[in-house]
Amino acid sequence: MFRILHQIFRTGIVTEPLPLLAEAEIEEVGARLEDAIGRRFSKSLTIRMVDAGSCNGCELEIHAINNPIYNCERFGIHFTASPRFADMLLVTGPVSRNMEIALRRTYNAAPSPKLVVAVGDCGYNGGIFGESYASLGGVGKIIPVDVYVHGCPPKPADILSGILRAVKI
Amino acid sequence: MPEAVGAAHPTMKNNMTTLNNTIITAFGGDAKQDTNQYPIPPTPPFNKGGGRGDIAYQTPRERFAEIAKAMKVADARLVAEWTTDESLYPHPPLPHQGGRNKGRGFGIYACYAKDSEYLIVKTYTPLDDPTFPSITKKFISAYRFERQMRSLMGVVPVGHPDLRPWIKHEDWPEDAYPLRKSFDASKPLPRVAGEYQFIKAEGEGVYEIPVGPVHAGIIEPGHFRFQAVGEDIINLEEKLGYVHKGIEKRFEALSWQEGARLAGRVSGDTTVAHSLAYCRAVESMTGCNPPERALWLRALMLERERIANHLGDLGGICNDVAFAFLLYQFSILKEKLLRTNLKIFGHRFMMDSIIPGGVTVDISSDAKNEILSEMDWFTNEFERLATIYDENPSLEDRVRDAGILTPEKAKELGVVGFVARASGQNLDCRIQNPFSPYNIIVPKTTVLQSGDVHARAWVRVEEIRESIRIIRAILYGLPKGEIAGKFTPPPPDKSGFAVIEGWRGEIVYWIQSGPKGEINRCMVRDSSSVNWIALEQAIHGNIVPDFPVCNKSFNQSYSGNDL
Numbered sequence: 214m215f216r217i218l219h220q221i222f223r224t225g226i227v228t229e230p231l232p233l234l235a236e237a238e239i240e241e242v243g244a245r246l247e248d249a250i251g252r253r254f255s256k257s258l259t260i261r262m263v264d265a266g267s268c269n270g271c272e273l274e275i276h277a278i279n280n281p282i283y284n285c286e287r288f289g290i291h292f293t294a295s296p297r298f299a300d301m302l303l304v305t306g307p308v309s310r311n312m313e314i315a316l317r318r319t320y321n322a323a324p325s326p327k328l329v330v331a332v333g334d335c336g337y338n339g340g341i342f343g344e345s346y347a348s349l350g351g352v353g354k355i356i357p358v359d360v361y362v363h364g365c366p367p368k369p370a371d372i373l374s375g376i377l378r379a380v381k382i
Numbered sequence: 383m384p385e386a387v388g389a390a391h392p393t394m395k396n397n398m399t400t401l402n403n404t405i406i407t408a409f410g411g412d413a414k415q416d417t418n419q420y421p422i423p424p425t426p427p428f429n430k431g432g433g434r435g436d437i438a439y440q441t442p443r444e445r446f447a448e449i450a451k452a453m454k455v456a457d458a459r460l461v462a463e464w465t466t467d468e469s470l471y472p473h474p475p476l477p478h479q480g481g482r483n484k485g486r487g488f489g490i491y492a493c494y495a496k497d498s499e500y501l502i503v504k505t506y507t508p509l510d511d512p513t514f515p516s517i518t519k520k521f522i523s524a525y526r527f528e529r530q531m532r533s534l535m536g537v538v539p540v541g542h543p544d545l546r547p548w549i550k551h552e553d554w555p556e557d558a559y560p561l562r563k564s565f566d567a568s569k570p571l572p573r574v575a576g577e578y579q580f581i582k583a584e585g586e587g588v589y590e591i592p593v594g595p596v597h598a599g600i601i602e603p604g605h606f607r608f609q610a611v612g613e614d615i616i617n618l619e620e621k622l623g624y625v626h627k628g629i630e631k632r633f634e635a636l637s638w639q640e641g642a643r644l645a646g647r648v649s650g651d652t653t654v655a656h657s658l659a660y661c662r663a664v665e666s667m668t669g670c671n672p673p674e675r676a677l678w679l680r681a682l683m684l685e686r687e688r689i690a691n692h693l694g695d696l697g698g699i700c701n702d703v704a705f706a707f708l709l710y711q712f713s714i715l716k717e718k719l720l721r722t723n724l725k726i727f728g729h730r731f732m733m734d735s736i737i738p739g740g741v742t743v744d745i746s747s748d749a750k751n752e753i754l755s756e757m758d759w760f761t762n763e764f765e766r767l768a769t770i771y772d773e774n775p776s777l778e779d780r781v782r783d784a785g786i787l788t789p790e791k792a793k794e795l796g797v798v799g800f801v802a803r804a805s806g807q808n809l810d811c812r813i814q815n816p817f818s819p820y821n822i823i824v825p826k827t828t829v830l831q832s833g834d835v836h837a838r839a840w841v842r843v844e845e846i847r848e849s850i851r852i853i854r855a856i857l858y859g860l861p862k863g864e865i866a867g868k869f870t871p872p873p874p875d876k877s878g879f880a881v882i883e884g885w886r887g888e889i890v891y892w893i894q895s896g897p898k899g900e901i902n903r904c905m906v907r908d909s910s911s912v913n914w915i916a917l918e919q920a921i922h923g924n925i926v927p928d929f930p931v932c933n934k935s936f937n938q939s940y941s942g943n944d945l
Contacts, residue, residue, distance in 0.1 A: 216770050217707060220711065224714070264601070264625070265603075266624075266627055267602070267625070267650070268647040268650040270650025270653065272601065272602065273694070275600050276713075277717060280710065280716075281710050281714055292600060309625050309626055310570075310626075311624045311625070312603060312624050315603065319596055341643055341644055342629070345628045346569065346570060346571045347571075347626050347627050347628030348628055
């Protein structure tokens, strides 16, 4: 127990202030994220993440925005298990044929108005997997997308920035 | 909770020809060594210190299963089984083809391994009679391989007990076989009506829990069907294939260089190991030897990838038993390592850093010192957390004796990687099939016997410690020189093979060049393809609420399995 308490004190607060996250866009509009979430989503933005066929690289970076350094919860952003509670869907991957129906169902299960952020180059146009019998291409071909976040995979700060852009729309 | 048994690996030299001798003794002239596709003998330093699967035997179709039986008797492990469409290769028409040229038909391949020896057995089946004798009754791991071969290539394993589709979902047209050359991959597939028949359990109080494909967390999709009585799981059946993106077919449309990028995206968390396995398979076809410095840098990246993923998993295991403190602590460490990767290699996961012939990034002496001092700092921090994990009774209560995969089952299923090492199997390609520098810096494996969640966690703890040591040794000994050699594309009609110990375990690539020197087939076998089924076995008798932590302790890739 003492070891745990000691480690907590040693660690302190590692969350970085927004300017340090530094990807230009976040810096520019950073402080307004909390403000926008505060006004538009009663201080709490709830996200359902859907992997529609990714290679799992994007999932690693979405995990990272939850770590203490990016700490997305400080803005009121948190992830939910049920699409019924979701304000936003964060979708990764080219949409695989075998996930198309599940993605549509998840979208339909989320209450309106719902925001959709497609994460990664594959979510934009299918990336290196392209369009084929098994890969239907970008997320926008299946459900309406509000914001695309580019990168393979996008860095955590870019994902936060994409969420911000969607909230501001 | 120390119970680590430092295992000495068996001496390889004595065992290097066991399988080869078995084949020669039992099958004589019926098994012909195929020297056509494998003309290039492994040469140092490309293959210092170990044998490789460059020996391939061609056998008549009717003896394919007999060889499997002999391999089983010789105590071999089935590494992979796959099929090729070789109809594009010019070939004299066989008498029963009525004089029409149908190429070589479908190739059926099985790869066996024992210690450091890998051996490939192949046979052909004509296009108008695409059947072969199933080997599932000899090797359980063939169960899904053969279902997949039938689903995606339309070759029928005769005698297979379960011919439900695998990866191919129930709403695909039955005659859609994407890996056939006659299949147009660019067209979307129509949907047809169909239902997947799950295994049913009946009896008083038995109920079913369907989970997925969209899971609760930030995780890839797959479907789990539990049969339970009260909280006790009596059966679990996995249905995967949701993230099937047609990767193997996609390879066939890419150049040799682009193939490395695609391999790096088979499973994003294993990008280094997959692109490395691809490149080594391609290099084995051309005899291309990357410069020594490139080989060492590849190993450096491989070990950094191993540490980062093991940290994520250890945090995930702790979180799944409600000990979020360690999840956050481990994720801080992981984030810092990824930032160093970004600074030094230009990418947080070092994607696309490995290319055929070498690597794309060199490290300066400043970068070298930075990694060395990072390792000092990291060791200190990591050891604090490992102690906290080790001394926490409430954690121990949940991870001990949960999700046991017995050593007998592990061997029978042919699992690999940390799953195998936590269940008594001493397998590590870095030792059994080393490339430079692993022949000099030999990793010490940790093999545990208990096969539970704790064992799979503790193997990772020990492997992180070992990777730190290897990284230091690589940096101290890093040879000078170029980081990439000249790469020439492979000649037509050759095959290449490589195995790499990724952080999840053995990754296998088998690549065949077509009649025009293009990629005719790229077979990818991620560790997940053999390890997923072990989760079904390990979960028996556990309670439903323990499933998440059991699953996390395996943490297999959906994308790597579904391709």
